[in-house]
Amino acid sequence: LTIIYFCYLFGFAKAAVMPMHAWLPAAMVAPTPVSALLHAVAVVKMGVFCVLRVVFHVFGAGLVGGLGLGIATAYIVSFTILMASIYALTRDDLKARLAYSTVSQLSYVVLGAVLLSPVAMVGGIIHIAAHAFSKITLFFCAGSIYCASGKRNISDMAGIGRRLPWTMGAFFVGSLSMIGVPPAAGFISKWYLALGSAEAGQTPFLIVLLISSVLNAAYFLPISYVAFFGTEAREWPATVREIPMLTIPLVATAILSVLMGIFPDYFLALAERIVR
Template sequence: MSIRPLLAIAIAGLASGLVLYLRDRVGPRDLVSPVASVVLFALVASMAPRVLSGGTYELVLFEVLPGVDFAFRVDALGMVFATISSLLWIFASIYTIGYMHSLGEHAQTRFYICFAASLAAAIGGAFAANLFTLVIFYEVLSLVTYPLVYHHEDNEAWDGSRKYLVYLMGASKSALLAAIALTYHLAGTLDFVPGGLLAGVEAAPVLLTVVYFCYLFGFAKAALMPLHAWLPAAMVAPTPVSALLHAVAVVKMGVFCVLRVVFDVFGTGLMDALGLAIATAYLASFTILTASIYALTRDDLKARLAYSTVSQLSYIILGAVLFSPVAMVGGIIHIAAHAFSKITLFFCAGSIYCATGKRKISEMGGIGRQLPWTMAAFFVGSLGMIGVPPAGGFVSKWYLAWGSVEGGQFVFLVVLLVSSILNAAYFLPVSYIAFFGKEAEGESRVREIPLVTVPLVATGILSLLMGIFPGYFITLAEEVVR
């Protein structure tokens, strides 16, 4: 038993409360999140040595039903999610201060409260020991991020936030609750079990298949098509929220939940026997390619990044269901590779908007000469998404491609190669236009904002460092699939 998992959640939760307490003192209020993020990351890092060596931290708070506890367990898969969430919160909190003040955004206290609460929910989900605890934090995350999506309080924000809530809460209230109820009925418990909670259960294959797809579509944050439309709609939110949604908390919670179902609820053996693995692989492949084509047609930079996220999330799911150990490692480490690169790209989109007010790629001719650090970081983040060495995305895509070959699944190798070409087709023109495009006549010169620029440069460097030194995440991933 260890209180560390609860402390990790409490740090972000207390930060949310402290922001409310200091709402009339702007300076101290703004410092709460950066300080709390550093403390949280230090606590998460302190648990890494034991987890890397195969150990866990466990804490049971109370029993809800026989076989159902409100409990936490820090294991290798949870540590992957918690590490990127706590580390990137440091840079996101600094970036947010610069972004919100430079644009004079309203309701900043509410924004900071919900921002910190969302990290508490993400950490709670990462350290959940069973389906009950996981779903509680999954739902809390949906609720506390809703005000962030609705932040601008205009008609566009209302439409986007309504779709966000309907997709995420509607899906989980129906399909997800049905799946959990059926799982408890079949197994008598909701605890995660290596090899699969349902692996030894005697039940009709049709029933188990229904339960699986209820989970798959119930965890709508994973953005598998056709349950993806909430993600582009949520781009009405301020850019720090977009970065939070796409890189740190919300979508990562979705794919994390799907991985929990694959590895710890069904298990690879049962998935394979029911034919669920290959069905999921084809669904993920369809999402990868279709979302990439959508991204290619979008002129709005945040919309292009949004569809890129829809595509990239399915790499993670594809790796998990190929059932080659190498591919599964690739899928897990792509959680981190995507996080570092995508948060950099969204930070850059926000920097461009803060400096120029521009959203459309076609209007960004020559801005790379005025915002060199921003666009250099954007180029680095793009390399990670495409999978060009030495960026982290190369490592995860290499493992995914290797695993496809190892498992004899050459059709998925083709999917990976085609999608990487599409990645290049919709990312590289942005950098080309920025550095070599013609500037519009009569526009005033702009400059980069330090509190906005420094975090995006730092996360760009992190995306490179992960590609050069991927050992930490590879070790955790290998521990998961062992």
């Protein structure tokens, strides 16, 4: 049963649990709308959804706990959370940084499930939606920046926020959600994950959540700071400006991310029904 369980865990490679994660950063070379679909909604969420179905229904929380698989998996995904965040810190390419962030954030979902605490399970399920709204915003922003300026590297984006205020404002909102700052959606899921870790008596994983949030801040906030307050190497040309057809969707998803954080009851009710 243990072998079968880990075949499931790593076989659903779309969940990007290390070492089965290499495909995800490589997929960021796709056009931005495709990257957004891969990294925020369809593909990766199907991976973690399948892992959750294995934990909740194929094996069941009782069997996973009885075999000690929950704690073993929690340590594996905690390693993924921290290492992927460290990788993200080292990437100058904006989409590559977002890709490694996705690797890290997906393991939050699995961590919530395998802690086997009802509160943590709810947090893991909620993080599927919270991450979707926030990460699709961030990828849309990356696409808007590239279409407006042709820039992909963060080091080349000093001062671009003064030319693309709506894009970089939405990016900042998405970043706050990924870090877990209220009232963005990411705060709700991370709050439940932290409470669930405490409820399960698993302090090491609570520490992992706190460290990872600090790492999230370390690789997201400098992007917004450079964009709004960085000194431009040269004056941005007049052609670098907001493109309405690109800006409207990313502002809409950023607003949805905040609305989910303010009004989470619908998502919480769905998650609690699954846990029951």
